[in-house]
Amino acid sequence: MRLFVVFLLSCIARASVTVYSQVPLAKPTISVGADGNYTGAAAYDPAVLQAPPVPTGLPTQFNIQLAAQSSAVNGLSIPQSGAFMGFSIEFSVISYVCELAQRSYLTPSHSKYLQVPFLNLMALIRDRAGEVRIRIGGNSQETASLVDSLDDGKMIEKHEVILNDTTQTPSLVYTSEVFYTMGNISSLVNARWWLGIPLNDTSNLRLGIAEVGEQVLSPNNYLLGFQVGNEPDLYADHGNRPSGYGPQNYTNEVGIVIDAIDNDSQIQFRNNLVVPSISTTWSQQSVWDTGLVSTYDSEIGYLAVEYYPDNNCYAQYGIGSPRVPQDVFSDYLNHTSGQLIVASYLNSTAYAQQMGKPFLMFETNTASCGGFPGVSHSFGASLWALDYGMQMAYGNFSGALLHVGGQGVYYNPFTPPPGNLSGLAQWTIGSVFYSALVMAETLGHTGSAQVVDLNANNGSIYTPAYAIYENGAPARVLLLNYVTDPSGASDVSVAISTGGSVPSSMMVKYLVAPSVAEKFNITWAGQTFGGFFESDGRLQGAPSPSTAQCDTNANTCTVRVPAPGAALVFLNSGSAQQDALPTATQTYPTTAATKVLNTVTIDPSALATSNGGSEKNRQLASTSHGELNGGVVRRTVGWGIMLTGLGAGAWAVFWW
Template sequence: MYYPLFALSTCLFASAVHADVTIYGLLGQTTAAPVQTGTATGTTQQSATTSFVTTHGPPQYTELAAYNNIYMEPPAIPNPPPANQFAIGVPTDATLMNGLSIKQSGTFFGFSIEMSVVNQLIGSCPQDLKVPFLNYMSIIAEKAGSVHVRVGGNTQETAFVVPSLDDGKIIEKNKEDASNPTSTPILALTPDLLYMLANVSSLVNINWYLGVPFNDTANWRFQIAELGEQILGDRLLGFQAANEPDLYGAHGHRPSSYSPFDFFGEYALFTQAWEADTQITRKNTVIAPSTSYALWSPEQVWDTGFVEAYGPYLSHLAVEHYPSDNCAVVWPDPNNPPRDPLVMFPQYLTHNAGINFAKPYLNSTRLAQQWDKPFLLFETNSASCGGFPGISDTFTSSLWGIDHALQLAHSNFSGALFHFGGQTVSYNPFTAVPTNESAVHGWTTGPLFYSAVFVAELMGQSNTTQLIDMLPNNANDQTPAYAVFENGKFSKMALLNYMTDPSGANDYTATIYVGGSGWNEPNGAPASVKVKYLRAPSVSEKDNITWAGQTLGGRFASDGRWQGDLDIQTVQCDQTQNMCQIKVPAPGAALVFFSDEAQAAATGDNDIATFVTTAVTKTKNTVTVDPSVLATSNGDSGKSRLSNMGGTSQGGSNGAMSVVAPGVAALVSVLAGMSVFFRVSR
């Protein structure tokens, strides 16, 4: 049963009066030049609704990158095309399958949020949370069990904590005094930022990574860690110390000669200060080295003895890496000319992209297992500096994101965090509506978020998931497939089709044989399987994307909840022939549920707890929340974090639910730009 929640917010009024800049620099291909129009081959063609790019350099447009209309014709079907009928054999018993990954968790596909934009995505203060953010995260948490989110990035390096800021703000950016080529501002933040994260975790099962500054090795600032431990408690996963240190020299943060051995020496200073800080009680929560692969390979760091020296402090090993960059559009560099999106486009529509990305890290993931440390891709996305409009914000990124994540899991990474920027980037999993349009528009769901949903459901909640890249269809790079085992048994299969063909001629059918004589097992095909499809009309589609028949809406059209009717298809198998035939559209992806347990989990979509917003008047709104979510979503019900919770009846004493302090209520920003307290009536 759901109950209305309502009240007023003081921090809402502050944020309404003082509009905060929530992104630094000018990211992506946003320019003041006229829009270029034409087909992908350069023929002029005007369009009232769609902007086409040409072969004469990168596209230009005047809109914010998150909402651009850049369109590129999908790549042609390969000639000759791959076979559209092929077989895949898989055993029922994992012990018969060589090359399986380590055991993976449902939290594998996580998110990275730049510290300077938390007020845009999560909330403006502990009492003011963004409803769509909660809804998006709830979708992932319901399938994965929980969500891992990192708050950090370049802005963590100069961050410092102050007791308070004017008008109740939680962050304040100082770009004028910043000195770096990427225009990263100096960031002041208050403890309320951390209380806000704790409030979010009281509603949705989210655990956090935090970044701590590494810019001043003579005066370490550990307040984020000290307060993070106190406020987030067991919701805290670890602290990243140093963000892309291999770029410190190039970005002017260290001498140009800065080397892995210099970094090793600075980490000695860091760990000494970390050990001496009595307010940090969990010393083994550090995440490093977080190199970007731009200048140093991981091996160059390992060769210094880094893990052997600092292993007792390290909870995770991590790297950051994007497969490409779009930086030259923002920061012209004669050594890095702008990349032609028409050339880049097909590079994201091939299975080899993920294989080639993971290959340089196979030695590191092997070493990480020897050192008993999880190995994370701590920040990634389709391309750094905001991604490529027309690629990063299309169905291409949905398919690329699935394949990218699953290839990393197959290669024994333990997690990958996909990065958010602001409204001037095109790769966001989702984007908040501009403040001045929040009364009339909703949020924008990025195609990459559908990748997160797919992967969360594939990984599930068993924490025993193992994957293998099946390389079917003679290892054709347009038709990849992964087999999934849980608790040692075959449970699911992921099938992708990178081609775009509205005629259906390049849809393919995979015939999956389960067990049988080829594996020296009894036949294992079930009587039927459940299938969820991720679909779009083409890889260039931005808005019309569905997962199991439902959509999260196009640009400016989402509140983070599913729209439409759920469509889980049942495919009958031929147990006599021991086979199940699964058709995969061009383009599209299919998640096939084989085991009884997997099929049961596939049908639980109606159990997702969402936060509904309804405008009642200009001054009063309602939010409906399942009270059982408030009672259980925090793992320990929040009771150990706050002793004086008070009653929860409307109008009652201490009636507001919060983890901040007695009498302080957590509230939610509704889509109409209003805010309301969480207050659950009984």
């Protein structure tokens, strides 16, 4: 019989749970120097910019006339999933985002347990989209090496910084614990994963990530595929390949990887490789012209690209030219931004359909090299990422992944507290996570959503609108307003007609904030994640959807779109309301669940001391392999469970 002292009993099994409010943790102060300037990590930069002035001549009333059947609509997208917008997590920060390791007084090694806020956030997407898609990789995947073990039982360890890499990415070593952690997360929130095969040394390929990743994740269909190289078009610039390295060289190296996989008896699956994952140095057509896709058609599962519309590399690394955040802010505050990005990929999305491959935006966010202070964490970025995501869906991408870095970036969808505060502070949720949440509800969970850009309001770049058709009929409309005008004079009134009779009212959910420059006073249907160090990954407050009244004689419904804001309009009653307001979201606060579906709830008052500084000496549920819903966990609660109080907020779990 073993004993573990537990303070947040979660991540143990997919069982019904009772949710109680978590005891608030301490909120760290923001670092400010003697000159009044911010001196802390980028993720907590309090900089707030000025919203652009109200544009002149903006029409504030317009009509939308929808066809009653999708067959009458030109330019509808391919069917899309609500899981369209997922997350790209830099390999070097996976243990920081997904798993928390602390030294235990019970054992000399580090104890490991899943990050509860991360589970809560992923559950929010899962409950709206059916699943959540996550890529683990980035520049750090290229030098990652699988090892049998690391000191203190750690699952990942950074080595020296790669100096010729513009993103200063550390080399990594990791253990198979990475895959078991991913499998445990998947068993709770139905996450599905892409991983990356290192391509820094094709003479000594390291396929352990494919061998063990497949072994652990494939039995439960948690594995989506393997990326072959990250931004190979930048290899020569970063000094990782000789000058002149080009598309044909990359295609040849993909062949080397495929031959190695074909000769590796430990890798069973095919047709799941992700290529070419280029940025902008090579043209897409130059890669297709090598015959990459046709030559290796049976091995390739996805075509992918990576793109950031701007960069802050001068401020971060002294590379390139200076960019002033206030000057670039307006670039993100209009419909043209997403349209121009996606337009450059339309030939490739058409080619992907011709070749029968999904086309992915495998890594993106507001700006490379960490994003911009005041821009990347603003409500304007929420609207931009939502519009950009919808434009990709309309342009026949099949998915897009918002990148997640460490403490040194501005654009994170979510950021755990610094390691020294991991037991004291809560998470910070970035503005673009709201974009992913809203997009999941906009596309829904049927997998049949088709998107069309309505070119609304005479093509105004400040008030774009999209229609979503499901199973041949109009289902939802998404309206955006990029303008900031606290007077209300720039609020937009939209009369929607569905080509038939309308109900007496329609449900509307609003994404709003006082200004596009706002950082935290953001709400989705009345709920929010709060500010710096204020979130456990659950939406705060009661949901409060709005109602738009309809004129049943004119068969129109009028919806107001605040300036700034977005409105998701549900054209049908009944099931649409159920889809819009998930009522069975499983979250993971101060709650325990067992494999045999017994549910034990811990009174939050009993946990008051557990969230304090002494937490660093206590151990939570393990993420190791064993028998949790498909055999991905080393150690977990067994077939029986007994909870007993130990005093001072502690609880012991015994299993046999």
